[in-house]
Amino acid sequence: MEHKFLKHIVFIALVGLTNFSGFAQSNRPNVLFIAVDDLRSELGHFENSTILTPNLDKLASEGVSFTNHFVQVPTCGASRAAFLTGKRPSRQAQLGNNIMQDEFHQTPESETPETFIHHLKRNGYHTVGIGKISHSADGYVYGYEEEVSSQRELPYSWDELLFDHGKWGTGWNAFFAYADGENRQSMQKQVKPYEAGDVDDLGYPDGLTTQLAIKKLRELKNSSQPFFLGVGLFKPHLPFTAPQKYWDLYVEDQIPLAKNPTVPQNVARQSLLESGEFNGYQLGEEKAGLDHQLSDAYAKKIKHAYYAAASYSDAQIGLILDELEALELDQNTIVIVWGDHGWHLGEQQIWGKHTLFENALNSALIFKIPGSKVSKIDNSIVESVDIYPTIMELLGVKNPTDLDGESFASLLKSKEAQAGNIAYSYYHNGISMRTDRYRLTKYFRGAEPTIELYDHNTDPLESVNIAGENPKIVAELMPLLEEGNTGLYEKK
Incomplete structure (x- = not known):
């Protein structure tokens, strides 16, 4: 979100960019969107x-990779709901993983589209979903240990909704899969949080998803409609599982430990995380916690596992992009790769997401526009809610009127970054605001301190809360933070 004094300038700069990439209305580009679960902003x-x-590095060399992309909520379902709707959370239910499962499929279709995918469908796009795009692993509403239902989580968005459960039988079993066909549920959590499988790429669900995507691209090649193809990859979400060959890419002893492995100074315990999701994999050799650090050896093993899982997903993305190019669809297809939130790999003594620190909120985002000459790593601050209006501007489709996000299409054609933007995030009864220099977080709770300030010029690792000794800076920033309070908390 931009400062108010920038809004007018940005609006003028964007006038006339509706057909920004030069695409004729009759030849609208396709969109290949790849969501990668828990892919933090750490790329090669x-x-x-x-x-x-x-493969992500190659894509970035042909497009724009954002170092400062921030999600609205550091948990899968709520982050995806905000991204898909272009709306910030304004109710407590919108901070939960099950917001789409509980509400979206029960909401009658109305003039307001349920997601930007629904909006594209209404505007002539053939929409296909494969894997985890909303919160559900395969797009259908059912619990982790229940039979697959026929109720779609997003009932109006998809022309086609596809998934290959493989030997795991259901989407949720596949989501928590191990190479032998078991899963976290079937093993009653008596599993490790990692696995190096003696299998090829098809030995885990993401390999099957990739093959489905390749097959569907071949079909879409001959479509008379432009298409939106959403592909949702599971890894590197826990459990950190990948074929052995991806583990073999790394020398475990050479993997660096977190540079800020201790609890930040001057913060309440309630701002942190006990790493419960990680510890739920009950055969892990060590448990994480705020009263102790993992051993260096085990911390490196877990980082190794996360890296291997991320490299496995990267390889699947490469296969999809290679097929896009072989079919010559790359010449008229916008490619977007998005991580639904970040993940602490030992930073702040945390192993997991679910915090309002940089590591949980900062995730990968890459755009590639066909025919564009712009290639850069961009440090402009952008938000997940901005992606909806950006896509619409690129495609020449009019936005609904009530979006919270603002298009950053101009950044995709400029070699320069843009200063002055703001990103808002929400969790733990708090609001966090990221500016070019500062992260300011306000918690609506009893435990003190309720205000945290981090100066990214001097403390990019967010190791010391300096709010107490900088009341003037806090006072200057607080009105901007309060602008991000969409009704979640009572303003004081």
């Missing part, structure tokens, strides 16, 4: 990174 093409993502 970023400075000082040790993770290996060669």
Whole structure:
């Protein structure tokens, strides 16, 4: 979100860009959208990174990769709901994983589209979903240990909704899959949080999803309609499972530990996370917690596992992009890769998401526009809610009138970054605001301190809350933070 004094300038700059990429109305580009679960903003093409993502690096070299993309909520379902609707959470229910499962499929179709995908469908796009795009692993409403239902989580968005459960039988079983066909539920959590499988790429569900996507691209090649193809990959979400060959890409001893492995100074315990999801994999050799750190050896093993899982997803993305190019669809297809939130890999003594710190809120975002000459790593601050209006502007489709996000299409044609933007995020009874320099977080709770301030010029790791000794900075920033209070909390 931009400062108010920038809004008028940005609006003028964007006038006339409705057909921004030069696409004729009769030849609207397709959209290939790839959602990657728990893919934090650590990619091979970023400075000082040790993770290996060669296919995402290649995509970034042909487009725009954002280092400062922030999600609205650091949990899967709520983050995806905000992204899909272009709306910030305004009710407590919208901070929960089950917001779409509980509400979307029960809401009658109305003039307001349920998602931007629904809006594209209404505007002539053939929409296909494969894998986890909304919160459900396969797009249908049912519990982790229940039979697959016929009720779609997004009943109006998809022309086609596809998934290959493989030997795991259901989408949720596949989501928590191990190579032998078991899953976290079937093993009653008596599993490790990682696995190096003696299998090829098809030995885990994301390989099956990739093959479905390739098959569907071949079919869509001959479609008379433009298409939106959404592909949702599970890894690197827990459990961190991947074929052995992706583990073999790394030397575990050489994987660096978190640079800020201790609890931040001057914060309440309620701002942090006990790593419960991670510890729920009950055969893990060590448990994480705020009263102790994992051993260096085990911390490196878990980071190794996450990296291997991310490299596995990167390889699947490469296969899909190779097929897009082989079919010559890349010449008229916008490609977007999005991580639904970040993940703490030992930073702040946390292993997981569900915080209002940078590591949980900052996730991967790459756009590639066919025919564009712009290639850059962009440090402009953008938000997940901005993606909806950006896509619409690129495609020449009119936005609904009530979106909270603002298009950043101009950044995709400019070689420059844009200063002055703001990102808002919500969780733990708090609102966090990220500016170019600061993160300011306000919690609506009893436990003190309720205000946290981090200066990213001097403390990019968010190690020390400096709100107490900087009341003037807090006072200057607080009105901007309050603008992000969409009704979740009573304003004081």
